[in-house]
Amino acid sequence: MLKINAERLWQSLMEMAKVGATTKGGVRRLALTSEDAAGRALFAAWCRDAGLTLSVDRVGNLFARRAGSETGAAAVASGSHLDTQPEGGRFDGVYGVLATLEVVRTLNDAGIVTRKPIEIAVWTNEEGARFTPAMLGSAAFTGVMPLETALAAHDADGVTVDDALHASGYQGERAVPGEPFDAYFEAHIEQGPVLEEAGVPVGVVTGGQAIRWLDVRVTGRAAHAGTTPMQYRKDALFGSAEMASELEAIAADFFPQGLATIGEWHIHNASRNTIAGELMFTVDLRNPSDAAIDEMEASVRTRFEATAARRGLTIDITQHWVSPSTPFDPACIEAVQSAVNELGYVNQRIVSGAGHDAIHLAKHCPTAMIFIPCVDGLSHNEAEDALPEDVARGADVLLHAMLARAGRA
Amino acid sequence: MLKINAERLWQSLMEMAKVGATTKGGVRRLALTSEDAAGRALFAAWCRDAGLTLSVDRVGNLFARRAGSETGAAAVASGSHLDTQPEGGRFDGVYGVLATLEVVRTLNDAGIVTRKPIEIAVWTNEEGARFTPAMLGSAAFTGVMPLETALAAHDADGVTVDDALHASGYQGERAVPGEPFDAYFEAHIEQGPVLEEAGVPVGVVTGGQAIRWLDVRVTGRAAHAGTTPMQYRKDALFGSAEMASELEAIAADFFPQGLATIGEWHIHNASRNTIAGELMFTVDLRNPSDAAIDEMEASVRTRFEATAARRGLTIDITQHWVSPSTPFDPACIEAVQSAVNELGYVNQRIVSGAGHDAIHLAKHCPTAMIFIPCVDGLSHNEAEDALPEDVARGADVLLHAMLARAGRA
The missing domain is CATH 3.40.630.10 (Zn peptidases)
Structure with missing residues (x-):
């Protein structure tokens, strides 16, 4: 041949x-x-x-x-x-x-x-x-x-x-x-x-594969790390960390086809001894199936919003880019x-x-x-x-x- | 009077x-x-x-x-x-x-x-x-x-x-x-x-209260968010997010006296479609008791190191400032x-x-x-x-x- x-x-x-x-x-x-x-x-x-x-x-x-x-x-x-x-x-x-x-x-x-x-x-x-x-x-x-x-x-x-x-x-x-x-x-x-x-x-x-980029903005309340008891905090970082773990679990739900990545993560006015009041992170979702990536995004929204609500945080999730x-x-x-x-x-x-x-x-x-x-x-x-x-x-x-x-x- | x-x-x-x-x-x-x-x-x-x-x-x-x-x-x-x-x-x-x-x-x-x-x-x-x-x-x-x-x-x-x-x-x-x-x-x-x-x-x-500032550096492997299956990833961000949740749990273990905050969080060469290969975050611990803050730091080290090891990440935790x-x-x-x-x-x-x-x-x-x-x-x-x-x-x-x-x- x-x-x-x-x-x-x-x-x-x-x-x-x-x-x-x-x-x-x-x-x-x-x-x-x-x-x-x-x-x-x-x-x-x-x-x-x-x-x-x-x-x-x-x-x-x-x-x-x-x-x-x-x-x-x-x-x-x-x-x-x-x-x-x-x-x-x-x-x-x-x-x-x-x-x-x-x-x-x-x-x-x-x-x-x-x-x-x-x-x-x-x-x-x-x-x-x-x-x-x-x-x-x-x-x-x-x-x-x-x-x-x-x-x-x-x-x-x-x-x-x-x-x-x-x-x-x-x-x-x-x-x-x-x-x-x-x-x-x-x-x-x-x-x-x-x-x-x-x-x-x-x-x-x-x-x-389909690609979906989301921007997630989590807003809590900036406060002094030394004077604010844990029960009064609205910590955007701890809330976002929980969401990141939820995103990892969503990828596992869609394994092996679904991929999920947080590539950027910015605390507004970050300071070592200040509780994060506002935090922006990105989500990159991938899946060969358009229907499945829709489900992934819906799951992200449902879980993130529930977590934000439970923690007294506000959250805004916007689509940055959608590629079928x-x-x-x-x-x-x-x-x-x-x-x-x-x-x-x-x-x-x-x-x-x-x-x-x-x-x-x-x-x-x-x-x-x-x-x-x-x-x-x-x-x-x-x-x-x-x-x-x-x-x-x-x-x-x-x-x-x-x-x-x-x-x- | x-x-x-x-x-x-x-x-x-x-x-x-x-x-x-x-x-x-x-x-x-x-x-x-x-x-x-x-x-x-x-x-x-x-x-x-x-x-x-x-x-x-x-x-x-x-x-x-x-x-x-x-x-x-x-x-x-x-x-x-x-x-x-x-x-x-x-x-x-x-x-x-x-x-x-x-x-x-x-x-x-x-x-x-x-x-x-x-x-x-x-x-x-x-x-x-x-x-x-x-x-x-x-x-x-x-x-x-x-x-x-x-x-x-x-x-x-x-x-x-x-x-x-x-x-x-x-x-x-x-x-x-x-x-x-x-x-x-x-x-x-x-x-x-x-x-x-x-x-x-x-x-x-x-x-x-006693104050302890730690610098935590988590190293995984930077890789393409679209081409790297979840099972091959060493994602420094998902690992760090789990550690953040562990830190929140440690503060709860020492409630109400213990305080814990992550104020800074930097992904090295962050990009929306790149898996985080290296990430640095700060930890601010507070406790009125010097003995209790020692316990808090020990717990941070034990839990973070176990999480890093389980995920195939390397971790380096250093004291930035210690105030009794x-x-x-x-x-x-x-x-x-x-x-x-x-x-x-x-x-x-x-x-x-x-x-x-x-x-x-x-x-x-x-x-x-x-x-x-x-x-x-x-x-x-x-x-x-x-x-x-x-x-x-x-x-x-x-x-x-x-x-x-x-x-x-």
Whole structure:
């Protein structure tokens, strides 16, 4: 059975990791900086060597096309991003781009012509580390975000995406939103511990989970820690601590699908010897099921409000962000599943916990993803790593899923 | 039975409240500023009118002396402070100073000569709002803090106490540490809700409680809120929340004497969608008994460490500050109790929750305090208030306690 050239793929990954390399073994290639432009230039050179045709759209998304035999057929696309976190790793994003390049090179080596064209996509500003929000390029491409909004987004220095596109030479002509692809695949490191802990090298990703962000404000009464007897206190901190434990219990009620996190926690006018009068904390809820995340939020509200009332505290719970679940396309999932079955790789179904360009693409065209394990589940970290054999297996799966979708001429 | 002139005392309090008055009805008279100097000048003028002899020591503590009939006898002293919080009230500190002035005026009116002299003490920088630490003047007077250290303390602009004493004209000659008084009394608003809630107008203060400040650092593992299953998490926040609830339970075990507060809580690199990897929080423990506060701290350590171990977290608990309990002098407490009994005022024993100059004085000479209720237990607030009848009753008690100690000639 046809397989990609594992050594060539690994060498490409290591070569790309030199662009913006940090002293600690990571990569810093912030979106549309000179480092990002250098990474794109290296990728573009490899694409030209592979005989691909390059184009750039209005938000700088870069496409490399391998022609198919059928005139006018929509492309089977795959890719990810080349930008990184400020202290990022060598695999997040770049793996999906270079795995697709390796798919093309493998088809070239084997002399295979596909019916539908194949396109490699490099999405602009996926990380959101320079420009907010994350996944900006794919949001504009899929019409999730108006082009004007995307171009007006600015970094901490006030430089807009539009400015940065001109400065980096990536202000392209291709229309945004773009024409839907025949299908979109994306290979990515898992960025979590599930596959590694299970000893499974390939994850067949069935979609993205629902996310709900809540802001919780708890108000009691600030008072002197030394002069206020316990029975007269309205302590916003002890009340919030009880709510945090309730949130943990709610996650247990929805185990293993439900996730709950408190990431921020601010006491207003905090002082060591003052009882907290007002406290704000965030809640991050995740669940693959929209119905289940509704239940989780309802449970949070019921339990938190009861606790506040019992303690004489007032509470205000507001939705900060609501993102519904994103099921991937059954036919694309099946193409991935068939490929992995034929290759005989141990695999499991998995839901994407993080955001990816594929989550936007799924609203635009049939989409699926392939995950490979990352060492210690670590990502967004200079120590991010993946095993060469896992890197190769994921690209093999991508090759056969794309080939099945594109069809041999 | 002899009583103070309630109307005159109230008028003096309201007159002093005009010096540094804020638009919200409070007072801003930071230590050794022009406002503080103006307050001291007004007080000094009243003292001269009352025939008292003024002196100032090396840290600006101001004393006003009424002679006694016995040559060489140590003075029976009483006072407090005239400096305030940045948004302070009309009673905190100033009440103890002007109540003592009213005692002297009442003795003058009644033509009473005491055997021992009487001194009114105005302590420098009690609040700690301008110079750290609080109770600086009384600390230097009692030898708790070296004079050089006190003079070198500086405010946020780098101005030292020594500079400010010269600028305000309060660099005096009287030696520091000072000669011990025969006894020291201090009348003060309670700064808590106990007396008001109990409907008791006078508190006979038996001492200051022990205070212990702990720093707790909990370390887990920062990870992505979307990609990390609950069972793989080492969440420093959920662990700390459980510890907070344990702390609340420990306070309940030591109810009503034990107090416990978490005033600060900082997540390292906090982000809404990141599991807390490291968290620092403070613990403030109080108890009138040194043995009991030892037990409280031991219980904190045992329970927190067990919780951390069960959750796979590491924990580090360090003592930030240890202040033992300060029992007041039995004879001085009895002088206050006898006075209040003779006056027939409803009263109760109470432990001081806050710091006061009297806590330092207690290490230097026989000491006791008198508390009166403050409205809603509120202090360090522009809305701080006290009822005129309570203000008068506290001064009546002070009068008779001091008179008993000083003796009629």
